[in-house]
Amino acid sequence: MKDDRLVIVDGVRTPFCKAGTELATLGADELGRIAVNSLLTRTGLDPALVDEVMFGCVAQPADAANVARVIALRAGIPESVPAVTVQRNCGSGCEALTLAQEKLRAGRGSIFIVGGAESMSNIPLLFKQSTAEKLGRLNRAKKLAQKIKSIAAFRPSDFQPRIGLILGLTDPVCGMNMGDTAELLARDFLVTRDEQDAFALQSNQRALAARERLADEICPVFLSERGKAVTADNGPRANQSNEALAKLKPVFDRRTGTVTAGNASQVTDGAVALLVMSEKRADELGYTPLGTLAGYAYAGCEPSRMGLGPTYAIARAQAETGLKLADADLIELNEAFAAQSLAVIRSVQSDAFARQHLGQESALGEIPAEKLNVNGGAIALGHPVGATGARIVLTSLKELQRRNARRALVTLCIGGGQGAALWLERN
Numbered sequence: 001m002k003d004d005r006l007v008i009v010d011g012v013r014t015p016f017c018k019a020g021t022e023l024a025t026l027g028a029d030e031l032g033r034i035a036v037n038s039l040l041t042r043t044g045l046d047p048a049l050v051d052e053v054m055f056g057c058v059a060q061p062a063d064a065a066n067v068a069r070v071i072a073l074r075a076g077i078p079e080s081v082p083a084v085t086v087q088r089n090c091g092s093g094c095e096a097l098t099l100a101q102e103k104l105r106a107g108r109g110s111i112f113i114v115g116g117a118e119s120m121s122n123i124p125l126l127f128k129q130s131t132a133e134k135l136g137r138l139n140r141a142k143k144l145a146q147k148i149k150s151i152a153a154f155r156p157s158d159f160q161p162r163i164g165l166i167l168g169l170t171d172p173v174c175g176m177n178m179g180d181t182a183e184l185l186a187r188d189f190l191v192t193r194d195e196q197d198a199f200a201l202q203s204n205q206r207a208l209a210a211r212e213r214l215a216d217e218i219c220p221v222f223l224s225e226r227g228k229a230v231t232a233d234n235g236p237r238a239n240q241s242n243e244a245l246a247k248l249k250p251v252f253d254r255r256t257g258t259v260t261a262g263n264a265s266q267v268t269d270g271a272v273a274l275l276v277m278s279e280k281r282a283d284e285l286g287y288t289p290l291g292t293l294a295g296y297a298y299a300g301c302e303p304s305r306m307g308l309g310p311t312y313a314i315a316r317a318q319a320e321t322g323l324k325l326a327d328a329d330l331i332e333l334n335e336a337f338a339a340q341s342l343a344v345i346r347s348v349q350s351d352a353f354a355r356q357h358l359g360q361e362s363a364l365g366e367i368p369a370e371k372l373n374v375n376g377g378a379i380a381l382g383h384p385v386g387a388t389g390a391r392i393v394l395t396s397l398k399e400l401q402r403r404n405a406r407r408a409l410v411t412l413c414i415g416g417g418q419g420a421a422l423w424l425e426r427n
Contacts, residue, residue, distance in 0.1 A: 002279040006101045007289035007427065009275040009282055011115075011394035012038045012219050015230050016270040016382040022230045023221060023269040024121035028057050028386070029064040031221075031271035032071035032117035038219035039113065039273040040075065043287070047076050051109030053083035054099050056092025056116035057386040059123045059168060060085060071117065089415040090336065091298070092116050093272060093389030094422055098296050100276050110278040116387035117271035123168065125161035134158060165267065171416055174304040178415055179252035182259045182337035185307045189343040193258040196338035197245040200263040200379045202369075203335060207236040207376025213402065214375060217394055235266050235382045263338040268382030272390035289427045290397040294407070295321035296422040298414075307340030309419025310411040311347045315358045317409075317421040325365030328423075329405035332392040333367065334412030335377040344413075345372075375399060388412065393424065400426040 014031055017023040023031065032055055040047060055068035064070040069083040077083070088095040093116035100112040127135070131154075138150040169178045176184075185191065207214075211232065220229040240262075250257030251264070282289050297320055299312035310333060318324055325331070325348065335341040347353045348364040355361060375395055378388060389412060396408040410422040 002283065004105045005279040005292055006104050006276055007279050007282050007292045008393065008397055009277060009287045009289045010039070010043050011217065011272065011274040011390070012042055013217055013272040013387070013391055013394065014221050014270050015218055016233045016235060016268050016384060017230065018234055018382060019121040019267040019269055021234055022223070023119070025223070025225065026119060026221070026269070027061050027064065027122055028117040028119040028271070029061060029067050029070045029074065031119060031269065032067065032115070032273070033074040034219065034221055035115060035117070035271040035273035036071055036075035036113060039275055043275050045275060048078050049111050050077055050081050050113055051111050052103065053077055053081060054086055054096040054112060054114045055083070056086050056088070056096045056389065057118060058087055058089060058092055059118065059120065059164070061122065062124065067117065077113070088418070090334065090383070090385050090412055091389050091414040091418065091420040092386040093391065094393070094410070094412070094420045095389070097274065097276065097293065097390065097393060098422070101293055104278055110281045112276050113273060114276055115271065115273040115390045118384035118386040119269045120165065120267045120384060121269050123164040126164055128158065128162060131158040169415070171303045171306070173416070176304055177252060178306070178336065179259050179264065181304055181306050182264070182339040183253050183257050184304060185343040186258050186339040188305070189346045191258070191339050191342045195342055196258055196263040197242060199335070199338040199342060200245060201240060201242055203373060203377045203379040204236055204240045206374060207380035208238060210375035211236070213398070214395070217398055233381050235268070236376065236380045259337055259339055263379065265336050265378035265383035268384040270382065270384040270387050272387045272394060274390055274394060290401060291424050291426045294423040294425040295323065296420070299419050301417045301419065303417035306415055306417045307337065307343055307413045308347055309413040309417065310344045310421060311364070311419065312358070313419035313421035314348060314364055314409070314411055315360070317423060318364065321423055323407070323423050325367060325409070328371065328407050328409040329403070330374060330396055330399055330408040331367055331371050332373060332396050332408065332410045333377070334383070334388055334392060335373065335379050336383060336413055338379060340413055389420065393422065396424055397426065400424070
């Protein structure tokens with residue numbers, strides 16, 4: 001029914017830029033505001049028609065609590081419209097979209113702005129708890145003698161920061177950094193360094209070839225302090241080669257590892273905004289949607305092998321929708337690490353894996369190279385974790401439209417041992 005079918009009308013995103021480069025001075029709230037403002041301009045939607053705003057963000061700014069609300073208000077959404085920030089690690093942008101579907105079916109609205117924003121440049125450095133306690137005592141000191149005593153208690157080690165980015169990329173349950181989990185999968189599935197580098201090079205080459213197409217989904221970001229506009233992703237490298245990738249040293253397992261900065265996704269800043277609504281409301285307002293959310297599933301897996309999350313999510317989505325890998329004209333597999341993506345490709349086509357881990361007799365199917373990440377992926381374009389899910393939804397729908405194709409499967413691994421799989425259909 002048109003009342004409860006969620007359609008994606010349109011979307012827009014900022015450029016995706018490496019942390020510490022062009023967008024580093026902008027927080028997640030400002031990046032999100034720019035994306036939502038551009039979305040409203042592009043679609044001509046009256047902001048008063050929005051029922052709710054839902055934005056994914058993982059490293060939520062300390063000075064913008066409930067960053068979705070800050071984004072909405074600064075973008076001109078009326079004060080009466082509620083907003084909520086969602087956090088499902090790398091799947092946060094997908095969570096915002098699927099939450100809109102659930103709210104629509106629950107009768108809690110029919111027009112939503114969803115997406116994600118992340119400023120990984122601004123993930124803070126943190127003091128240790130012992131340092132915070134000493135600072136607290138200094139703040140409470142009233143007399144000069146008390147203040148001197150409090151200051152004398154500090155040691156140089158008190159000012160050695162804890163790096164928020166590293167803490168956020170380390171799983172507290174299994175104790176492994178995300179890169180370590182990729183190394184584990186590389187060993188489990190016999191993924192070689194050469195294979196990972198070749199996969200990364202393909203990501204880069206496809207992103208470079210798609211620059212003109214990707215420009216259609218990007219809005220400029222004007223930087224007043226520099227007197228210029230940022231208009232394109234800065235991750236893809238025109239001079240990337242197998243030879244250059246082969247020279248990079250492993251990052252996580254320095255002795256025998258295979259995961260390098262070249263075959264892993266970048267740390268990135270960026271934001272994405274999507275206008276979604278019931279099909280009925282789209283008809284009433286005269287919009288021609290890009291496509292519809294035809295089904296989705298989230299699934300959990302072992303945190304130390306979090307990169308296999310997509311395999312479990314694809315299996316669950318297949319059980320719930322009846323759609324199989326062979327039904328997809330396009331497949332987006334967010335390549336946080338080349339090792340993870342290659343492990344997923346091997347696991348979905350393994351009968352043994354299906355029997356042992358998925359409770360079914362035969363493999364899920366195959367992921368043909370010509371259908372996979374045809375416009376490049378996170379290794380080249382970057383991975384602003386709260387925004388990526390919404391980005392690959394937008395890119396997939398635009399590509400379906402360009403090819404006059406019908407279905408896309410969007411899937412990604414989620415830190416902590418989860419995966420997401422979303423089926424999109426072109427209207």
